[in-house]
Each structure stands twice: as structure tokens, then as C-alpha cells.
Amino acid sequence: MSARVLVLGAGFGGLELSTILSERLGAAAEVTIIDKSDAFVLGFSKLDIMFGGATLDAVRLPYRNFVKPGVRFLRETIASIDPAARRVTTDVGIHDCDHLVVALGADYDLAATPGLESVNEFYSVAGAHALRDILPAFSKGRALVGVCGAPYKCPPAPSECALLLHDFLTKKGVRDQCEITMVLPLPSPVPPSPDTSKALIAAFGERNITFMPNRRIAEVDSGRCVAKLDDGEELPYDLFLGVPKHRAPAVVEASGTTEAGWVTVNPRTLETKHPNVYAIGDIANTGTPKAGVFAEAAAKAVASSLIRRIRGEGESHLYSGAGSCYIEFGGGRVGRVDVDFFSGPKPTGTYHEPNLALRTDKDAFGSVRRARWFGL
Secondary structure (H helix, E strand, O other): OOOEEEEEEOOOHHHHHHHHHHHHHHHHEEEEEEEOOOOOOOOOOHHHOOOOOOOOHHHHHHHHHHHOOOEEEEEEEEEEEEEOHHHHEEEOOEEEEEEEEEEOOOOOHHHHHHHHHOOEEEHHHHHHHHHHHHHHHHOOOEEEEEOOOOOOOOOOOHHHHHHHHHHHHHHHHHOOOEEEEOOOOOOOOOOOOOOHHHHHHHEEEEEEEEEOOOOOOOEOOOOOOEEEEEEEEEEEEOOOEEEEEOOOOHHHOOOOEEEEEEEOOOOOOOOOOOOOOEEEEEHEEEOOOOOOHHHHHHHHHHHHHHHHHHHHHOOOOOOEEEEEEEEEEEEEEEEHHHHEEOOOOOOOEEEEEEHHHHHHHHHHHHHHHHHHOOOO
């Protein structure tokens, strides 16, 4: 009988894992991937949507185009997960498996920050799309980019938002009538890479963007147009761009696999405490950033382990904890930071200064994955 592999979530991790298993296992495995959405959107595309660089239709990648031999995609909503029995119940039926991989990502917990539901957030596709129509009306006043908690997906993204907002307002000819402030619950924009953080802070200074580290948005009063920080200070705003607190999906918390908010795993093998159950990507507490490139690397490690278990051949590879993130600095220039969390005694980051050539590299990053996963 073919081994049954069930993958929950069709993000970076789920798509790459299913693709590798299709390529390497063929008829030796029956792979099922479940997601409640009908399409995938690359994370960095949300800023393109928000600032008018791309339409939502242009960046949506429908799952109907994810066609791999031996892989079945099901659009269903997960109701419960029993990791001990490796059984998943959805709104359609029950799925049993021999190997279970949880790749459901992180949810946005707007309710965790009082008042946040009444203002703008730019981390969801819907939130970014809504801002596409809101931003053109902002031409004077105080813009506040506020992060409500850590960890959060794509650590450089709030910095990118502030820098791209500067460009957006400059092109409109209203930048001198606007203030931009960024509140971040981290000591620096990219803590593992002091050079990257220094470059971003310098870019803020050059553009007259106020940076407030080690603070988070604790409450938003939309009636008074005031955001309260965790130390009690209040910041008035005319435009609020929020990053909601992140949390594990409720169905994962109910499964009993989480500790301190996230699924506990062996950070190198991605194994949970339950046999033949793994967790990859944003949902897993590996100590690495919540970003697509890290989910993809984790998927490769789990794929090698599953291939060895199912076929009895090949070598299992440990999760490297390394990845590269592209960073928008504005003006069409893109920087990059290469981060390594496991090779040394502490995380390290290598900074590559922004230039137009890295714009081509970032575009290629997206096009390679569109082609590999969706055949586009």
C-alpha cells in the first residue's frame, strides 16, 4: 500500500513539501494537501497591492493550477486535529494518514489589541487590498506604522512599509505635509543582522521617519485617533497601518500540540512529540523567523525524512535554519539579508546593500516559485 501523507496548509511549506514528494515518491505515496483558501499569494505581493504596484488578480495564484502527480488538493476547512491518531476532521469529512504535516501558518489576532479591528492593517491580503483605495486619500497628517506584538511574519516588512510609504507620499508631492512614525516591539529592525538594522535606521533618518524600537501598540482608540503604547504613551495619528499580533490557529491550539503559543518541535527535524507528526513554517517554534523562505527550507528537511521512511533510501537532512530575505528600500532598490540561525553559537546575518540588480533577483524568486508550484 502507498503511504498516506496529509499536509495541512498550502503556503510556502505545504506547497514545496507536496511538490518534492510528488517528484521523488511517485506511486509510493498518496499525498493530500488541505487548505481553506482558493488561492495562494506570495507574501511580498501584499505591499505591491497596497501601494498600487499590482492588482490582486495579478498576484493571486489559484490552487486549481497546483497540479502534481500523486497529490490531491482539497479545499476544506479543518475542524479538528487528533495528532495521536493522525486523524483530521474537516467540514467535509475525516482524513486518516500515516504521516501528518501541520503547515497552517500563523493567524492574525486582531481582538488581542483593543480597537485594532476598527483601523487598517496591512498584513492580510484583504487588509492590503483595502488600503489600496485608502492611501490615495491621505495627503496631510501623521502616519503611524504600528506592530502589536512579536513574533510576526517577515521581520523587515514594517520597515519596508514605512520606506515605501515615504516614496508613495513623495510621488504625490505631499511628503512635506506628512509625518511617518514606526513602532516596533524589537530592539532593531532586523536583530540577527546589525548591519542590516543600521542601514534601515540610516534610511529612516534620511527620510525623516521616526523609529521607536522596543515598543508595541497596546490599544487603538479610533474615535480619538490615538494609539496607546505598552508603556502608556499615546501617539496621535491620521493614518494607522497596523501589524496584528500573531497566534497559532485555534484548531491547532485545541489539538494540544502548542506550548507558549506555537507548536513545539525538534528545531532541526521538525518532529513533534507525536510519532510521524511534523510542523513546519510559521506555526512551528523553531527559533527562526516566520517567513516563507524558512518554511520552504523546513519543508525540504521534512521531505528528506519522509522519503527515507517511506522508500528506505536517501539521507535525512536537518533543517538548516538559514534563509535570505529581500528588503525594499524604496526608489526601486532592493537589499538582501542572509540569515543563519544554527551554524554558530548565535544567529548571524550578512547584509547586501540595496541596488537595482537585487530587484531582478527578487523578481526571479517569485517567478521560480510560480513556475515550480503552479506551472506559470
